[in-house]
Amino acid sequence: MLLTTCREHTRLIQDELERQLGSLPTADTARESLQNGFVVVCDSIDQAVEISDTLAPEHLEIIAEGAEQIASRIRNAGGVFIGARTAEVLGDYGIGPNHTLPTGSTARFQAGLSVMNFLRLRTWIRIDDPDACKPVLDDTMRMARMEGLIAHENSARIRTNDSSP
16 A cells, blocks of 8 residues: 555656566566555645554555654554665564564554563552542442442442451
8 A cells, every 4th residue: 555645656656666576586476466555645644644544554654754753643553664764674574673563454453462462461459548439439339330230339338438457
């Protein structure tokens, strides 16, 4: 996929792709892959950012004036490669922060695989002052009652008194 604000660049890019395909041993496979691609000529960088965030690509190369500033606006992409010298292949093989990235637009809600995926995170909660927590307990009782979970409501109600060890 190519998002651009310059219609003239599309022809130059297509010509360069054809030139490179001419010497590629896997040209047939690459050509088939390119058949699944598309070009969008955007009215503005804002529109390009919006489209990119909607599509949430696995890889996003930003090759434009002000690439760093544009990149700071991207919310949904697996890997963002900033500037003309930062090819996606570097993320796969050379510099590679990660090669296991979210595909199929899942970058809208999932990041690439990282060490965090192998950690078991726990939350810890401790309430020592039931009076300070009364507003939360009241809301908790109300929500439990709305869900019809009376035992949950009772569990919260008990905590409003200083009867815990």
